[in-house]
Amino acid sequence: MIERFRPKATPCCAWGDDFALLAKACNAEGLANPFRQPIDLCKSFQGILAAKQQPSLVSALELMGLQFEGFPHGALNDARNTARLHVAILRQMLMKKETQPTSTKVANQPESLTPFAQKLVHALK
Secondary structure, three states, X not given: OHHHHOOOOOOEEEOOOHHHHHHHHHHHOOXXXXXXXXXXXXXXXXXXXXXXXXXXXXXXXXHOOOOOOOOOOOHHHHHHHHHHHHHHHHXXXXXXXXXXXXXXXXXXXXXXXXXXXXXXXXXXX
16 A cells, blocks of 8 residues: 555645654554655644644634535544645635736735635735
């Protein structure tokens, strides 16, 4: 499985201290931790918002205009929702990048943006 997905060569995203938990679980089973380039999406999100406290995955999804799917703290549900959030953040960043050189349309219509996008646009000015 590790050879197929090659997590050592690919950055992997998780929310919060999930990588520490995965490393602990691997160690308990006598396995090498396959993740070498972890990205804590929670810390990235917190930095984008310039928030003092780390938001929960549920709160972050809500800020992006999404609802949590499934039940919180289930490994597969958390992974899927983290992936959805990551995609939403990347889309917001791409929207900003695409509109910046040719148009100020996004910045002039803040009411049409999600709360996260409004904060992101404000932070990038």
